[in-house]
Amino acid sequence: xxxxxxxxxxxxxxxxxxxxxxxxxxxxxxxxxxxxxxxxxxxxxxxxxxxxxxxxxxxxxxxxxxxxxxxxxxxxxxxxxxxxxxxxxxxxxxxxxxxxxxxxxxxxxxxxxxxxxxxxxxxxxxxxxxxxxxxxxxxxxxxxxxxxxxxxxxxxxxxxxxxxxxxxxxxxxxxxxxxxxxxxxxxxxxxxxxxxxxxxxxxxxxxxxxxxxxxx
Amino acid sequence: xxxxxxxxxxxxxxxxxxxxxxxxxxxxxxxxxxxxxxxxxxxxxxxxxxxxxxxxxxxxxxxxxxxxxxxxxxxxxxxxxxxxxxxxxxxxxxxxxxxxxxxxxxxxxxxxxxxxxxxxxxxxxxxxxxxxxxxxxxxxxxxxxxxxxxxxxxxxxxxxxxxxxxxxxxxxxxxxxxxxxxxxxxxxxxxxxxxxxxxxxxxxxxxxx
Numbered sequence: 001x002x003x004x005x006x007x008x009x010x011x012x013x014x015x016x017x018x019x020x021x022x023x024x025x026x027x028x029x030x031x032x033x034x035x036x037x038x039x040x041x042x043x044x045x046x047x048x049x050x051x052x053x054x055x056x057x058x059x060x061x062x063x064x065x066x067x068x069x070x071x072x073x074x075x076x077x078x079x080x081x082x083x084x085x086x087x088x089x090x091x092x093x094x095x096x097x098x099x100x101x102x103x104x105x106x107x108x109x110x111x112x113x114x115x116x117x118x119x120x121x122x123x124x125x126x127x128x129x130x131x132x133x134x135x136x137x138x139x140x141x142x143x144x145x146x147x148x149x150x151x152x153x154x155x156x157x158x159x160x161x162x163x164x165x166x167x168x169x170x171x172x173x174x175x176x177x178x179x180x181x182x183x184x185x186x187x188x189x190x191x192x193x194x195x196x197x198x199x200x201x202x203x204x205x206x207x208x209x210x211x212x213x214x215x216x
Numbered sequence: 217x218x219x220x221x222x223x224x225x226x227x228x229x230x231x232x233x234x235x236x237x238x239x240x241x242x243x244x245x246x247x248x249x250x251x252x253x254x255x256x257x258x259x260x261x262x263x264x265x266x267x268x269x270x271x272x273x274x275x276x277x278x279x280x281x282x283x284x285x286x287x288x289x290x291x292x293x294x295x296x297x298x299x300x301x302x303x304x305x306x307x308x309x310x311x312x313x314x315x316x317x318x319x320x321x322x323x324x325x326x327x328x329x330x331x332x333x334x335x336x337x338x339x340x341x342x343x344x345x346x347x348x349x350x351x352x353x354x355x356x357x358x359x360x361x362x363x364x365x366x367x368x369x370x371x372x373x374x375x376x377x378x379x380x381x382x383x384x385x386x387x388x389x390x391x392x393x394x395x396x397x398x399x400x401x402x403x404x405x406x407x408x409x410x411x412x413x414x415x416x417x418x419x420x421x422x423x424x425x
Binding site for chain 2: 009010011012014015017018019020021023025026027029030031033034037038040041042043044045046047048049050051052053054055056057058059060061062063066067069070071073074081084086087094095096099100124125126148149
């Protein structure tokens with residue numbers, strides 16, 4: 001909980017607080033916030049801005065029977081939700097990620113990408129994509145640039161690139177300007193959650209040929 | 217207090233014609249008495265299924281939630297329906313409310329926002345892991361009081377921002393700005409309230425053991 005050094009930007013926290021961020025990026029934000037109390041506090045501060053907007057909203061009259069209708073909703077129990085299961089404290093995946101995977105690390109259905117690298121694309125709405133990546137220790141991800149935004153959060157192991165060392169809970173926010181070569185730190189396999197809003201652009205010839213098949 | 221909200225204006229599209237009239241109201245109480253009600257106390261009474269307390273909370277917040285949803289582009293019929301569902305959710309989730317981390321209006325905002333994503337965008341919203349208070353722990357009363365004061369200060373600080381900047385906040389929260397159009401550092405005066413929430417989180421972690 002205390003060793004996280006790479007955090008989310010204000011822009012991401014503000015759009016997640018506002019509820020306008022796409023589902024794929026929202027999953028990375030929710031997963032990071034589950035592990036990072038600093039970003040949780042920043043997020044809740046942005047939600048306080050939303051509270052001010054609600055408080056200052058004009059009043060729009062409801063129908064005459066709105067209160068009775070609401071009590072009727074309460075009485076039939078429509079607003080009840082099943083109790084949310086919270087991930088065990090020693091889980092690799094925090095609760096929001098487990099809800100997408102259907103369990104912890106052992107429940108992931110991986111697909112091999114070659115060189116020991118594996119991925120699992122998670123199902124979300126919208127054009128943005130979010131996937132789990134498994135990179136053997138000491139292995140480099142293909143050198144790639146971005147046409148848009150990429151968020152990469154470490155869940156297990158660590159990687160290093162031009163921006164520094166990223167361990168469990170750390171999140172790297174990369175945009176078009178960053179050409180980086182993440183290398184999984186030797187030893188443990190590195191498991192990451194990565195969201196992208198545009199297909200990655202690889203520099204090498206082989207990854208470029210493989211790109212349509214890999215879906216990355 | 218920083219008053220410069222660094223929102224990346226270069227990439228912000230021209231304000232659509234339908235945007236007219238969405239100007240934020242200054243923080244002036246609309247009606248004198250209900251504004252002074254202790255909403256936290258009302259929510260505590262709702263936790264013990266007090267319908268009178270719920271009716272009081274409904275009178276204050278339901279018309280605001282409906283206006284809030286309509287400003288975000290919801291038509292009146294759907295806004296009415298969603299408002300009733302939001303208010304019913306407040307009843308069922310009253311035990312989850314943590315007054316050392318959020319004001320009642322902030323809590324109402326988060327529930328209205330989630331309902332809006334569900335109903336309008338038909339999108340699933342990934343939520344951070346919950347941090348429930350254990351059966352014996354309770355929020356610290358001094359924390360609750362400080363959070364309340366900080367929330368009031370935040371409302372004043374936002375009301376005092378230049379109109380252009382308040383307008384950008386509105387556009388971000390009502391869905392007219394994407395995350396790419398918001399600068400990485402928004403410069404909103406949130407440092408103090410963030411520190412208070414952080415402290416409350418530390419106490420909560422401690423209570424959770």
